[in-house]
Amino acid sequence: MREKKQKERQAKESSKDLTKYDVTISGETFSALPKRRAIFHVVKGLCDAGVTPEQIHEVLHWRANGLWRVSDGTIDSDDFRERVLKAAVAGGPAFDPGRWFHADDQLIHANGKTYALTKMWGVRTEEAVNDLLTKFKDHDITFQAVKV
Numbered sequence: 001m002r003e004k005k006q007k008e009r010q011a012k013e014s015s016k017d018l019t020k021y022d023v024t025i026s027g028e029t030f031s032a033l034p035k036r037r038a039i040f041h042v043v044k045g046l047c048d049a050g051v052t053p054e055q056i057h058e059v060l061h062w063r064a065n066g067l068w069r070v071s072d073g074t075i076d077s078d079d080f081r082e083r084v085l086k087a088a089v090a091g092g093p094a095f096d097p098g099r100w101f102h103a104d105d106q107l108i109h110a111n112g113k114t115y116a117l118t119k120m121w122g123v124r125t126e127e128a129v130n131d132l133l134t135k136f137k138d139h140d141i142t143f144q145a146v147k148v
Contacts, residue, residue: 017035017123018034019035019145020032020033020034020145020146020147020148021033021034021035021038021143021144021145021146022142022143022144022146023038023041023042023045023141023142023143024141024142025041025042025045025140025141026045026140026141027140031146032146032148035121035125035126036119036120036121036125038125038129038143039117039121039125039128039129040101040106040117040119042129042132042133042141042143043056043108043117043132044106044108044117045139045141046132046136046139046141047108047110049136049139051136051139052110052111053068053070053108053110053111053113053115054111055136056132059131059132059135060128060131060132062124063118063128065093066118066120067117067118068115068116068117068118069084069093069095069100069102069115069116069118070113070114070115070116071083071084071087071113071114072112072113072114073112073113073114074109074112074113074114075107075114076104076107077102077103077104077106077107080102080107080114080116081095081097081102084116085097098119099118099119099120100116100117100118100119101116101117101118101119102116126145129143130143
């Protein structure tokens with residue numbers, strides 16, 4: 001039984017996508033990023049260039065309510081975490097802090113709100129990035145898989 005579980009665990013680990021990506025934003029390259037960090041940089045770069053979180057959500061509509069956690073106001077990470085955890089307890093969307101980019105330098109502030117992007121992307125990461133870069137092609141951002 002133990003041997004069977006070990007083989008199952010090894011099979012699961014070997015099927016993980018460990019592809020790394022380079023993201024370049026206005027000449028600055030972020031190298032050999034795992035996919036969750038790569039898509040974070042793309043989304044953050046777009047938002048820093050004036051694309052709104054709502055516009056990003058329109059492109060990635062298939063993420064439904066799993067793309068952002070949002071709180072009113074321009075707030076820091078501690079306030080954000082406190083507010084969205086309180087909202088979750090009151091019946092709002094769940095918030096597991098390990099699944100969201102919510103450090104002070106990761107939060108996105110737009111339209112009087114503060115947004116945290118999900119870290120959970122799965123097999124559609126490249127599709128999501130390509131869709132964003134196709135829609136917002138005028139923002140000098142590139143994304144490519146690299147061998148490490």
